[in-house]
Amino acid sequence: MAGITAATADNLGASAYKRRPSWVAWLVFAPLAAWLILFVIVPTLTLVALSFGEQRGLGTVEFTFTLENYQRAFNWTWLKVFWTSIWYALLTTGICMVIGYPVAYYIGRSPENMRNMLLTLVMIPFWTSFLIRTYAWITILSKEGLINSFLVAARIVPEPITILYTPFAAVLGLVYNYLPFMILPIYTSVERLDNAMIEAAYDLGARPVRAFSQIIIPLTSPGIVAGALLVFVPSIAMFAITNLMGGGDPPTIGEVIYKQFTSGRAQPFGAALGTLLLLIFIITLWIGRRRSEE
Amino acid sequence: MSAADPGMAASSFPAFFRKIHGPVVQRWLFGAWTIGVFAFLYIPILLLIIYSFNDSKLNIRWEGFTWKWYGELFTNAPILHAFQNSLIVATSTMVISTALGTIGAWMLYRYRFPFQRAIGLLIFIPMVIPEVLMGVSMRAEFVHLLKLPLGHVAMIIAHTTFCFPFVLVGVQARLQGLDPFLEEAAQDLGATPGQAFWKVIVPYLFPAIVSGALMSFTLSLDEYIVSIFTTNAQSQTLPLKVYGMAKVGLNPQLNALSTLFVIGTVVLVIASELLTRRKST
Numbered sequence: 001m002a003g004i005t006a007a008t009a010d011n012l013g014a015s016a017y018k019r020r021p022s023w024v025a026w027l028v029f030a031p032l033a034a035w036l037i038l039f040v041i042v043p044t045l046t047l048v049a050l051s052f053g054e055q056r057g058l059g060t061v062e063f064t065f066t067l068e069n070y071q072r073a074f075n076w077t078w079l080k081v082f083w084t085s086i087w088y089a090l091l092t093t094g095i096c097m098v099i100g101y102p103v104a105y106y107i108g109r110s111p112e113n114m115r116n117m118l119l120t121l122v123m124i125p126f127w128t129s130f131l132i133r134t135y136a137w138i139t140i141l142s143k144e145g146l147i148n149s150f151l152v153a154a155r156i157v158p159e160p161i162t163i164l165y166t167p168f169a170a171v172l173g174l175v176y177n178y179l180p181f182m183i184l185p186i187y188t189s190v191e192r193l194d195n196a197m198i199e200a201a202y203d204l205g206a207r208p209v210r211a212f213s214q215i216i217i218p219l220t221s222p223g224i225v226a227g228a229l230l231v232f233v234p235s236i237a238m239f240a241i242t243n244l245m246g247g248g249d250p251p252t253i254g255e256v257i258y259k260q261f262t263s264g265r266a267q268p269f270g271a272a273l274g275t276l277l278l279l280i281f282i283i284t285l286w287i288g289r290r291r292s293e294e
Numbered sequence: 295m296s297a298a299d300p301g302m303a304a305s306s307f308p309a310f311f312r313k314i315h316g317p318v319v320q321r322w323l324f325g326a327w328t329i330g331v332f333a334f335l336y337i338p339i340l341l342l343i344i345y346s347f348n349d350s351k352l353n354i355r356w357e358g359f360t361w362k363w364y365g366e367l368f369t370n371a372p373i374l375h376a377f378q379n380s381l382i383v384a385t386s387t388m389v390i391s392t393a394l395g396t397i398g399a400w401m402l403y404r405y406r407f408p409f410q411r412a413i414g415l416l417i418f419i420p421m422v423i424p425e426v427l428m429g430v431s432m433r434a435e436f437v438h439l440l441k442l443p444l445g446h447v448a449m450i451i452a453h454t455t456f457c458f459p460f461v462l463v464g465v466q467a468r469l470q471g472l473d474p475f476l477e478e479a480a481q482d483l484g485a486t487p488g489q490a491f492w493k494v495i496v497p498y499l500f501p502a503i504v505s506g507a508l509m510s511f512t513l514s515l516d517e518y519i520v521s522i523f524t525t526n527a528q529s530q531t532l533p534l535k536v537y538g539m540a541k542v543g544l545n546p547q548l549n550a551l552s553t554l555f556v557i558g559t560v561v562l563v564i565a566s567e568l569l570t571r572r573k574s575t
Contacts, residue, residue, distance in 0.1 A: 021405040032398040036416040043431035106324040132552040135540040136338035237426040254426040
């Protein structure tokens with residue numbers, strides 16, 4: 001992830017060839033600059049400003065300066081919502097790492113002609129609509145679903161058991177959705193592994209487990225960190241999946257923010273929760289960057 | 295190649311096993327694991343497709359092959375309307391994102407603008423920010439600051455904001471391999487900077503531009519969270535409709551719709567793969 005920022009920020013390579021922009025160049029560049037200001041910076045500022053505002057009746061908000069929304073947010077009810085979201089995201093990240101690492105490693109060490117095919121196989125679910133993939137699991141896990149039909153038909157259970165609408169199903173949905181985000185960056189790291197290092201480890205008598213834990217995993221840690229960020233950050237607020245699969249109980253932060261906003265009655269409070277989520281996002285990104293710089 | 299002998303070698307020559315067969319065994323284990331994970335990824339989708347042809351509404355038992363759910367799907371007016379909305383939003387998002395991303399990548403490559411690092415960060419943020427934050431801040435801005443009504447335009451703006459960075463980054467990657475003298479040669483032969491860009495640079499960037507455009511289209515078509523924050527009742531897109539249907543429970547029409555979507559996605563991904571592969575040669 002830090003790699004992407006570096007590339008966009010500096011655009012390395014032909015730096016000597018870069019020119020000072022003429023006024024025509026400025027004019028051509030203006031739409032992009034305007035877009036970034038108007039639709040990246042200003043919305044964020046509006047959200048933060050709104051979090052200090054006050055609700056006046058349905059849908060109308062006054063931009064004042066009150067800390068009331070934050071006082072309300074630091075209450076056990078809402079802290080628990082944040083905790084649930086972070087916990088789901090952490091579980092998802094850990095499980096994706098355990099499931100995804102061997103796959104990424106296998107693909108990265110495959111003969112070159114096979115690599116592209118295997119990568120495409122990882123990419124296809126990643127490009128398929130997440131709602132469709134979530135619905136696929138609903139057809140498997142629900143009371144009328146495949147697993148329950150099978151269990152009842154085989155007389156293993158007398159009546160359908162509850163699998164859908166549990167925290168287990170919520171995390172399963174998140175893992176299923178974000179697994180490719182973990183596999184792809186780890187694969188990139190594995191592909192860059194120096195073969196000589198691994199052979200040296202084995203030549204010096206390391207067993208596979210030791211070679212793995214002391215040589216291979218440390219060498220591929222940039223990929224692991226990038227994958228962890230790419231899974232953790234979006235899954236913390238992905239309430240569509242936790243709602244459909246987990247039934248929204250316990251609620252996650254994304255859903256709570258959404259409800260505060262659309263009911264129209266507590267937009268400043270929703271904005272305060274959003275600002276706190278923004279802080280979590282910034283801290284996560286900052287930790288991730290420091291990790292990948294080490 | 296040595297599927298039969300590692301066991302024997304392990305018992306009699308531990309050191310030998312370690313050096314040669316350790317990685318081989320590991321490779322087999324990881325291979326089996328990978329197959330398992332692919333099964334985990336694909337079986338739910340395959341089941342979804344199979345059951346779209348099942349002639350029974352709520353029963354999971356197979357009761358014969360049918361096309362009827364597809365027929366019902368094509369006469370389901372709310373779904374067709376949502377699909378139309380999705381196409382409007384996704385196509386507009388794709389066009390604007392491709393233009394913004396391509397021109398932006400070229401300008402950042404060619405010129406030294408002030409605040410380069412800040413610009414890079416601002417481009418990077420929409421790609422990684424949780425969708426809820428993007429949705430909620432856009433809605434706050436549209437409703438309270440710009441007084442822009444929610445609906446198609448609001449959705450297109452929001453979708454473009456997280457789509458064009460993907461085009462930009464893809465085009466930038468392709469620009470890394472550009473021969474810096476190509477543009478100069480074109481200008482020496484009498485092309486204006488604009489002509490050099492259109493006739494020399496754009497054809498060179500074409501594969502990256504097309505795969506960026508396809509990516510924007512798919513990302514927009516699939517977006518749910520940013521959409522619910524910026525939509526109104528009339529401009530509901532397909533994912534919003536699908537969410538509503540999936541929330542209620544099993545519905546074979548949804549299986550049929552999903553099947554069509556999966557097939558569409560596979561075709562798009564393969565087309566974009568073929569383009570990327572041509573790019574590398």
